[in-house]
Amino acid sequence: MTDDTTLDKRSAVLQSTLTLIVERGFHNTPMSLIAKEAGVSAGIIYHYFANKDDLIHQLYKDVKAQLGTAIMSDDLHDLPMREQVKRVWLRSFRFYADHPQEMRFIEQYENSPYYVPVERGDYDPNMQELFALFEAGYEAGLLKPLPAAVMQALTFGVAVSLAKQHHAGSEHFDQQTIDLVAETVCEAILA
Amino acid sequence: MTDDTTLDKRSAVLQSTLTLIVERGFHNTPMSLIAKEAGVSAGIIYHYFANKDDLIHQLYKDVKAQLGTAIMSDDLHDLPMREQVKRVWLRSFRFYADHPQEMRFIEQYENSPYYVPVERGDYDPNMQELFALFEAGYEAGLLKPLPAAVMQALTFGVAVSLAKQHHAGSEHFDQQTIDLVAETVCEAILA
DNA sequence: TATAATCGAATGAACGTTCAATTGGTCAGC
DNA sequence: GCTGACCAATTGAACGTTCATTCGATTATA
Numbered sequence: 001m002t003d004d005t006t007l008d009k010r011s012a013v014l015q016s017t018l019t020l021i022v023e024r025g026f027h028n029t030p031m032s033l034i035a036k037e038a039g040v041s042a043g044i045i046y047h048y049f050a051n052k053d054d055l056i057h058q059l060y061k062d063v064k065a066q067l068g069t070a071i072m073s074d075d076l077h078d079l080p081m082r083e084q085v086k087r088v089w090l091r092s093f094r095f096y097a098d099h100p101q102e103m104r105f106i107e108q109y110e111n112s113p114y115y116v117p118v119e120r121g122d123y124d125p126n127m128q129e130l131f132a133l134f135e136a137g138y139e140a141g142l143l144k145p146l147p148a149a150v151m152q153a154l155t156f157g158v159a160v161s162l163a164k165q166h167h168a169g170s171e172h173f174d175q176q177t178i179d180l181v182a183e184t185v186c187e188a189i190l191a
Numbered sequence: 192m193t194d195d196t197t198l199d200k201r202s203a204v205l206q207s208t209l210t211l212i213v214e215r216g217f218h219n220t221p222m223s224l225i226a227k228e229a230g231v232s233a234g235i236i237y238h239y240f241a242n243k244d245d246l247i248h249q250l251y252k253d254v255k256a257q258l259g260t261a262i263m264s265d266d267l268h269d270l271p272m273r274e275q276v277k278r279v280w281l282r283s284f285r286f287y288a289d290h291p292q293e294m295r296f297i298e299q300y301e302n303s304p305y306y307v308p309v310e311r312g313d314y315d316p317n318m319q320e321l322f323a324l325f326e327a328g329y330e331a332g333l334l335k336p337l338p339a340a341v342m343q344a345l346t347f348g349v350a351v352s353l354a355k356q357h358h359a360g361s362e363h364f365d366q367q368t369i370d371l372v373a374e375t376v377c378e379a380i381l382a
Numbered sequence: 383t384a385t386a387a388t389c390g391a392a393t394g395a396a397c398g399t400t401c402a403a404t405t406g407g408t409c410a411g412c
Numbered sequence: 413g414c415t416g417a418c419c420a421a422t423t424g425a426a427c428g429t430t431c432a433t434t435c436g437a438t439t440a441t442a
Contacts, residue, residue: 009421009422022304023304024304025217025218025303025304025305026216026217026218027216027217027218027219028218028304030396030397030398031397031398031399032396032397032398040422040423041422041423041424042398042399042423042424043399043400043401043422043423043424044421044422044423045399046398046399046400047420047421047422051398051399052398052399104302107302108302108303111295111298111299111302112216112299112303113213113214113215113216113219114216117359117360146368146371146372147362147364147368148362149353149356149357149360149362149364150353150364150368150372152352152356153349153350153352153353153356153372154349154372154375156352157348157349157351157352157353158344158345158348158349158352159344160348160352161343161344161347161348161349161351161352162340162341162344162348165340165343165344166340168308169308169340171338171339171340173338173340173341177337177338177341180337181337181341181344181345184345184379187378187379188375188378188379200387200388221430221431221432222431222432222433223430223431223432226390231388231389232388232389232390233389233390233432233433234388234389234390234433234434234435235387235388235389236433237432237433237434238386238387238388242432242433243432243433
């Protein structure tokens with residue numbers, strides 16, 4: 001009973017879907033349980049979502065948009081490239097570290113058959129901005145001439161992996177260590 | 192019908208479970224379909240596995256062991272640390288790149304509630320050897336003094352992320368690019 | 383002949399989805 | 413300000429299906 005029932009029920013449904021799927025997986029999370037946890041009836045879910053898959057897809061979009069906002073919130077223009085990269089990296093790590101449920105849901109979704117890699121145009125606006133940043137850096141010769149996928153692996157791949165261990169493990173990383181990784185990542189991709 | 196029925200049925204079941212779960216997810220992969228695809232009866236699965244969860248857990252152990260073998264197969268001792276790291280990294284990437292199903296299954300499993308992070312002792316012997324390699328390098332001062340989790344993120348995190356995009360994307364990476372990433376990863380963690 | 387392997391129909395529970403019925407709110411016309 | 417008409421929101425029991433698992437019978441193996 002994650003009681004936001006006073007707010008709108010659609011949000012309550014999304015919220016309890018998030019919590020339950022992270023804890024129990026896609027299977028093993030019946031609609032009836034989502035409804036109970038959200039404090040609504042089973043039927044109402046179908047008023048807001050076409051079906052279970054639609055609910056899951058919409059939740060993913062929602063969470064991914066949160067991530068986009070967290071990373072690209074304020075503008076980075078007129079900062080040097082190195083600083084831009086560092087900040088973006090730190091924010092992505094921070095989002096993952098501070099939002100374990102959201103992170104786990106994203107990962108669970110993206111590694112399941114639910115996920116169909118999207119066209120560039122389908123991305124969240126903030127994410128598009130992010131790609132633009134990298135592209136600009138690349139064309140200005142400030143970044144190493146590496147394929148975009150390699151860039152992503154060397155930056156966000158590291159952030160995701162690190163955050164996973166952050167949550168899984170007893171180990172917690174102090175800010176100094178995180179900073180060091182951010183620097184290392186910059187080193188890896190800056191020309 | 193991935194016909195290895197002439198071999199033992201247990202393997203046939205594991206194989207079709209792998210294929211089907213990668214394509215359809217844990218849910219949406221009924222035992223009956225696994226049986227059909229393996230060319231065996233539904234009942235026989237319960238002769239070899241306690242239940243569906245057990246089947247999935249055993250498949251994971253199996254695949255993870257394959258990965259361990261692929262990475263640590265021959266011995267690396269008396270190679271310089273840099274070369275050891277580079278080879279291990281390249282092999283892990285190669286395994287993922289060459290075994291899309293196995294990779295996807297590992298990722299799907301590890302990002303689902305099936306996965307309960309294990310104690311050190313539970314790891315595959317080859318994986319343990321891998322940890323030992325890093326530990327030795329660390330204690331000899333050949334690697335940067337970073338937490339083990341950071342080391343993993345900077346190496347395998349990158350490999351996994353890169354391999355995912357390798358499979359998802361149109362983009363394919365030539366050996367030269369892969370080599371460059373391997374070098375970059377070494378740079379990132381070597382003292 | 384005893385034991386292991388194998389079959390596949392039967393079972394019963396769980397689950398996604400539907401729907402007829404109820405409530406609540408909005409607002410036009412009086 | 414009241415009425416009633418309309419539509420959105422909401423309920424939860426009921427439906428039909430799917431699925432994991434069981435088990436008695438059958439076949440192969442030793």
